């Protein structure tokens with residue numbers, strides 16, 4: 427059993443079709459997801475990687491802890507990451523708050539807050555997304571959405587435009603094969619019966635259910651079959667609130 431951070435997994439997730447449906451996501455209407463941020467990271471080894479993230483306060487983002495690095499630049503208001511627009515707001519991250527219990531070997535507590543150097547300006551293309559309360563347990567069976575600039579094929583670079591796919595929230599049993607899956611800390615996302623229902627996204631991107639960010643893309647299987655594991659945001663509300671209050 428492989429545990430791959432989903433940025434790697436997305437290399438393996440080719441856009442593919444199943445009967446009557448186009449899988450692999452659809453391009454988002456430009457700027458219809460104003461909380462989405464494109465993160466450019468220089469890792470501690472000096473490599474350049476990208477992640478998704480989302481704005482939760484004018485000066486705070488949420489993403490996955492495995493997206494941490496030596497430096498992070500956030501761009502808000504992006505639709506096509508190769509085509510600069512007036513909607514873009516590029517901001518430096520001044521502090522990365524990894525969850526204190528983040529364990530990279532089993533990808534648990536894969537959540538990180540990012541403090542921005544300045545406040546983002548709220549515009550039609552840039553806005554915040556609400557988080558669930560601490561004790562809200564989003565019911566399985568629900569259809570949610572993941573957006574991101576994730577990889578579209580093995581040899582492909584990431585998608586230039588923001589893509590989005592629907593994903594079903596599964597019963598925790600569907601993630602039994604992930605040895606370190608913990609229902610209290612994580613969400614099991616994506617119907618395993620849809621063998622090739624590839625989704626695009628990117629590590630750190632949010633799972634949106636009825637307009638609320640319930641999960642963060644964390645990891646999946648090497649062979650790219652759904653479901654995948656997302657960090658359950660509601661569990662981390664006390665930690666998030668504490669850091670937001672103090673900063």
Ligand SMILES: *[C@@H]1O[C@H](CO)[C@@H](O)[C@H](O)[C@H]1NC(C)=O
Nearest residue numbers: 514515516517544545546547
């Ligand atoms: C927000 O708007 C002000 C005034 O137009 C501008 O000076 C500032 O650079 C903007 N901030 C960002 C992050 O783009």
